[in-house]
Amino acid sequence: MAVGVKVGEAEVFALFDGRHPFNLEWHYPSIGDEQWEPYTETGPKDLNFGAFLVKLDGKTILIDTGWGPQFAPPGGLESPPQLLDELAAIGVAPEDVDVVALTHIHPDHIGWNLIVGDDGSVAPRFPNARYLVPEDDIDHYRRRVDAGERIHPSIIEQGLGLTALDVTELVRDGAEVVPGLRAVHAPGHTPGHTLYVLDSAGERFVVLADIAHHPAVLHETDWVQSFDWEPEQARENRERLLKEYEESGCLLAAGHFPYPSLGRIGRDGDGRRVWIEEDVDA
Numbered sequence: 001m002a003v004g005v006k007v008g009e010a011e012v013f014a015l016f017d018g019r020h021p022f023n024l025e026w027h028y029p030s031i032g033d034e035q036w037e038p039y040t041e042t043g044p045k046d047l048n049f050g051a052f053l054v055k056l057d058g059k060t061i062l063i064d065t066g067w068g069p070q071f072a073p074p075g076g077l078e079s080p081p082q083l084l085d086e087l088a089a090i091g092v093a094p095e096d097v098d099v100v101a102l103t104h105i106h107p108d109h110i111g112w113n114l115i116v117g118d119d120g121s122v123a124p125r126f127p128n129a130r131y132l133v134p135e136d137d138i139d140h141y142r143r144r145v146d147a148g149e150r151i152h153p154s155i156i157e158q159g160l161g162l163t164a165l166d167v168t169e170l171v172r173d174g175a176e177v178v179p180g181l182r183a184v185h186a187p188g189h190t191p192g193h194t195l196y197v198l199d200s201a202g203e204r205f206v207v208l209a210d211i212a213h214h215p216a217v218l219h220e221t222d223w224v225q226s227f228d229w230e231p232e233q234a235r236e237n238r239e240r241l242l243k244e245y246e247e248s249g250c251l252l253a254a255g256h257f258p259y260p261s262l263g264r265i266g267r268d269g270d271g272r273r274v275w276i277e278e279d280v281d282a
């Protein structure tokens with residue numbers, strides 16, 4: 001698949017790693033059928049697992065790395081994870097990636113980070129990349145592991161595992177990934193949850209990360225997703241940022257929305273915020 005669009009001088013590609021049926025009850029346990037009613041007919045039937053690639057000033061930046069080959073969501077994926085094939089289809093080899101920028105270290109965003117050998121050896125999947133990881137996620141999950149809590153093994157292996165390698169840099173709010181691309185800390189889903197904002201030649205593109213898993217949440221910003229770590233903070237940041245991005249009309253990437261997950265925020269006839277898919281050749 002792997003479709004691309006221009007954003008100013010930059011090129012942005014949507015990459016598909018997999019998808020599976022969207023279990024609304026599991027993701028939004030506090031939301032009843034009647035609340036879903038306005039959205040179920042037009043809403044997606046599948047949950048997408050996407051990543052994005054930005055080419056800017058000769059740099060190749062991969063934002064998130066999908067489920068990867070080692071782990072899978074409950075119920076599995078409909079097809080084998082395919083991020084590397086997607087990259088190959090646009091002529092990008094793992095060696096070509098200069099930066100891997102992670103929005104947070106949940107398993108569906110970090111799965112292709114590292115190659116772990118049978119002997120326990122660990123190597124970066126993208127051997128020439130710097131890996132940018134939200135500092136607050138590393139601190140949070142490290143503390144939980146130290147406290148003996150059960151943590152998804154992918155977070156330990158593909159997330160915390162990065163810190164043992166000298167390719168890793170911890171990112172905070174406002175960090176510059178490369179000139180024109182910066183990190184925006186938006187905690188709530190996780191403590192370190194980070195969006196990435198590209199500005200090029202007067203155009204803006206924002207990777208929304210897990211601000212929303214379902215397009216209905218663009219309007220229903222107080223709906224809490226089952227993995228939101230701090231629901232109140234997640235709600236506040238969701239409403240504040242979506243309002244800003246609606247007003248600016250900028251291009252957005254929402255990796256859990258149906259592939260290619262690129263669009264903008266508009267309004268329907270009832271005044272509800274809706275997802276307007278970008279017109280791209282898929």
Ligand SMILES: [Zn+2]
Nearest residue numbers: 106108109210
């Ligand atoms: Zn996610």
